[in-house]
Amino acid sequence: MTNIRDVAHAAGVSVATVSRVLHTPEKVSEQVRETVLKAVKDTNYQPNMMARRLRTKKAHAVMVIVSHLTNPFYATVISGIQSVAQQRGYTVLLGESGGDPEVEDQYAAFASSKQVDGVIQLGERLPSSLKPLVEREHPFPFVNACEFWDPTTYPTVGIDNRKSFADVTRYVLDHGHRIIAHIKGPDDNPVTHHRVEGYKEALINAGLTPDPDLIVDGDFSIEAGSRAAAHLLSLASPPTAIVSANDEMAIGVIRTIKESGQSVPSDISVAGFDDIHFAKYTDPPLTTVSQPAADIGGQAAALLFDAIDNKLISNRTIRIPTNLVVRDSVKAI
Amino acid sequence: MTNIRDVAHAAGVSVATVSRVLHTPEKVSEQVRETVLKAVKDTNYQPNMMARRLRTKKAHAVMVIVSHLTNPFYATVISGIQSVAQQRGYTVLLGESGGDPEVEDQYAAFASSKQVDGVIQLGERLPSSLKPLVEREHPFPFVNACEFWDPTTYPTVGIDNRKSFADVTRYVLDHGHRIIAHIKGPDDNPVTHHRVEGYKEALINAGLTPDPDLIVDGDFSIEAGSRAAAHLLSLASPPTAIVSANDEMAIGVIRTIKESGQSVPSDISVAGFDDIHFAKYTDPPLTTVSQPAADIGGQAAALLFDAIDNKLISNRTIRIPTNLVVRDSVKAI
DNA sequence: TTTGGTAGTGTAAACGTTTACATTGGCGCG
DNA sequence: CGCGCCAATGTAAACGTTTACACTACCAAA
Numbered sequence: 001m002t003n004i005r006d007v008a009h010a011a012g013v014s015v016a017t018v019s020r021v022l023h024t025p026e027k028v029s030e031q032v033r034e035t036v037l038k039a040v041k042d043t044n045y046q047p048n049m050m051a052r053r054l055r056t057k058k059a060h061a062v063m064v065i066v067s068h069l070t071n072p073f074y075a076t077v078i079s080g081i082q083s084v085a086q087q088r089g090y091t092v093l094l095g096e097s098g099g100d101p102e103v104e105d106q107y108a109a110f111a112s113s114k115q116v117d118g119v120i121q122l123g124e125r126l127p128s129s130l131k132p133l134v135e136r137e138h139p140f141p142f143v144n145a146c147e148f149w150d151p152t153t154y155p156t157v158g159i160d161n162r163k164s165f166a167d168v169t170r171y172v173l174d175h176g177h178r179i180i181a182h183i184k185g186p187d188d189n190p191v192t193h194h195r196v197e198g199y200k201e202a203l204i205n206a207g208l209t210p211d212p213d214l215i216v217d218g219d220f221s222i223e224a225g226s227r228a229a230a231h232l233l234s235l236a237s238p239p240t241a242i243v244s245a246n247d248e249m250a251i252g253v254i255r256t257i258k259e260s261g262q263s264v265p266s267d268i269s270v271a272g273f274d275d276i277h278f279a280k281y282t283d284p285p286l287t288t289v290s291q292p293a294a295d296i297g298g299q300a301a302a303l304l305f306d307a308i309d310n311k312l313i314s315n316r317t318i319r320i321p322t323n324l325v326v327r328d329s330v331k332a333i
Numbered sequence: 334m335t336n337i338r339d340v341a342h343a344a345g346v347s348v349a350t351v352s353r354v355l356h357t358p359e360k361v362s363e364q365v366r367e368t369v370l371k372a373v374k375d376t377n378y379q380p381n382m383m384a385r386r387l388r389t390k391k392a393h394a395v396m397v398i399v400s401h402l403t404n405p406f407y408a409t410v411i412s413g414i415q416s417v418a419q420q421r422g423y424t425v426l427l428g429e430s431g432g433d434p435e436v437e438d439q440y441a442a443f444a445s446s447k448q449v450d451g452v453i454q455l456g457e458r459l460p461s462s463l464k465p466l467v468e469r470e471h472p473f474p475f476v477n478a479c480e481f482w483d484p485t486t487y488p489t490v491g492i493d494n495r496k497s498f499a500d501v502t503r504y505v506l507d508h509g510h511r512i513i514a515h516i517k518g519p520d521d522n523p524v525t526h527h528r529v530e531g532y533k534e535a536l537i538n539a540g541l542t543p544d545p546d547l548i549v550d551g552d553f554s555i556e557a558g559s560r561a562a563a564h565l566l567s568l569a570s571p572p573t574a575i576v577s578a579n580d581e582m583a584i585g586v587i588r589t590i591k592e593s594g595q596s597v598p599s600d601i602s603v604a605g606f607d608d609i610h611f612a613k614y615t616d617p618p619l620t621t622v623s624q625p626a627a628d629i630g631g632q633a634a635a636l637l638f639d640a641i642d643n644k645l646i647s648n649r650t651i652r653i654p655t656n657l658v659v660r661d662s663v664k665a666i
Numbered sequence: 667t668t669t670g671g672t673a674g675t676g677t678a679a680a681c682g683t684t685t686a687c688a689t690t691g692g693c694g695c696g
Numbered sequence: 697c698g699c700g701c702c703a704a705t706g707t708a709a710a711c712g713t714t715t716a717c718a719c720t721a722c723c724a725a726a
Contacts, residue, residue, distance in 0.1 A: 014676045046446040051712035054383040054681050075408045082429045092427045096415045113379035278611050347706045384682035387711050
């Protein structure tokens with residue numbers, strides 16, 4: 001592997017000049033610049049990043065900590081991160097924690113020891129070992145994406161769950177439904193509450209009072225959707241529409257409704273949230289809300305790079321608009 | 334950030350001793366070792382990886398190049414890679430190419446310039462800039478996972494597509510079917526051919542001759558499955574079973590069959606391949622073949638680390654067994 | 667002619683490690 | 697006692713950059 005000294009020798013200049021040609025070409029005369037550039041080509045010189053990093057104390061890398069890479073939504077977010085990171089000449093390091101706080105801590109420690117210039121956390125909590133770093137005077141560059149545990153304290157990028165869920169609920173209301181049930185996500189997930197709020201808000205704005213009996217527990221799984229639907233169908237006055245906190249539960253809902261001999265959307269309308277890949281292929285195709293996952297990732301990365309470059313404490317929160325994607329699972333009453 | 338010199342000073346020893354305590358503790362007296370360890374704790378010392386890497390010329394990192402991170406299968410493979418990498422103290426760098434050979438080349442160049450110790454490629458081709466590196470005398474550590482473009486030349490980890498597809502086809506044959514159609518993947522994908530071969534092999538072993546009219550084109554999409562099914566249903570003597578090269582096409586098939594008024598599996602049996610998340614939730618639940626994706630990743634990583642450590646040119650090919658997962662979409666005739 | 671400024675280039679220190687080699691002192695053995 | 701060996705430790709070079717500072721020409725202004 002040829003080094004900068006070889007190039008300098010080949011070009012008949014000092015190493016400093018070579019380095020300058022590469023970084024601040026305007027500071028070296030045109031003539032010399034060309035000679036050096038030629039020497040670089042000739043020697044097939046590739047700068048040693050390790051040395052560069054050691055010297056400049058910049059890793060030119062960011063780490064993303066994620067609980068489950070296999071979650072398609074997270075995967076898409078990371079894809080967005082990667083895309084803008086690549087544009088900016090940054091490398092993305094992957095830290096998959098499996099949801100284990102200990103592993104998350106491990107990654108955080110790794111990150112904090114100057115191995116990367118910043119961290120994007122996709123998970124639901126701030127790794128405890130990162131806490132002191134991001135809260136100190138000159139915080140370690142950090143942004144939280146997707147989940148909103150504390151948007152006031154930490155830079156956060158994600159959708160407005162409350163508003164988005166109010167949107168889809170309003171869409172259902174606009175189709176004349178008045179008895180609308182909601183299937184919640186798990187209680188320990190911050191988005192669950194925001195979506196419930198959005199649901200209630202839409203009802204209230206339409207002059208209705210939310211009925212606690214129509215808000216039923218779920219855990220984002222298909223099975224939970226089925227169970228919840230079975231429960232709702234058994235009610236004295238069952239809902240004419242069900243808005244689910246995510247698509248998978250909605251799929252479970254549809255299945256259970258069908259199994260009960262009723263039809264979607266003729267008898268009961270169903271709406272989901274997330275617009276997962278298969279939402280398009282359910283029967284009927286699912287009306288849902290799509291989160292611009294790649295965009296979230298891209299903006300999170302951009303925010304992080306801002307923090308890295310300007311070193312300004314950007315406590316900004318970016319809310320990315322969602323799209324209601326109308327398919328066939330909601331019908332006017 | 335405290336460095337090794339600070340620790341040495343705190344412990345009243347030389348930097349060399351500190352380094353030795355950290356790497357070859359058996360070479361330093363118990364007494365000194367303890368003093369140093371205490372100093373490390375006291376000063377909250379975190380070794381600077383950049384310096385270490387510069388000095389040792391080891392990046393302790395591997396790169397995985399993948400076309401689409403959003404492909405759930407790839408995501409799972411990467412999850413497997415990450416898991417064993419973490420165990421071994423390696424970092425995983427992500428390179429998502431979007432299928433663009435130019436971007437792949439870019440990553441390969443990055444990798445080759447000593448930034449990482451090895452590369453795992455999940456995509457369908459060897460990045461051209463990597464070619465000279467992996468084919469030279471002391472090859473750059475490299476393993477190909479998932480796709481088999483050239484298992485004889487490069488270390489490769491993946492399933493035996495031919496055998497696995499023969500398995501599922503045989504399963505269908507064992508249920509008495511004799512007119513069995515196959516929906517292919519795209520022709521430019523290496524696995525397509527292996528699966529077609531497996532299909533044919535099973536038929537031949539059962540004493541049948543494959544009928545070219547029953548092998549129809551597809552591209553792994555749900556829509557392609559629908560189209561292919563429509564075509565097959567219009568045949569003079571339509572198949573009693575359809576084995577699809579992947580699950581998504583199988584889903585399209587099921588839908589089209591239902592739309593034609595027939596039923597799965599009573600009228601026509603359907604089998605898929607991949608065992609994607611939603612295979613469990615189709616109606617009827619899809620009989621398919623599951624690829625142990627995480628395992629593939631893990632083994633690929635292990636293979637890569639072998640190559641890195643032993644520096645032996647391990648041209649081995651690892652075939653990971655698949656599981657036929659029997660659900661309800663195939664029924665005895 | 668002197669002075670001072672400037673553009674271009676070189677010299678060498680520094681980044682934080684690892685490790686070959688040198689040094690020290692203790693001990694066994696002839 | 698003298699020799700050699702060994703274990704434990706220290707010294708300093710090296711890894712490949714970047715960059716502060718020094719230096720050299722050259723030129724303009726006084």
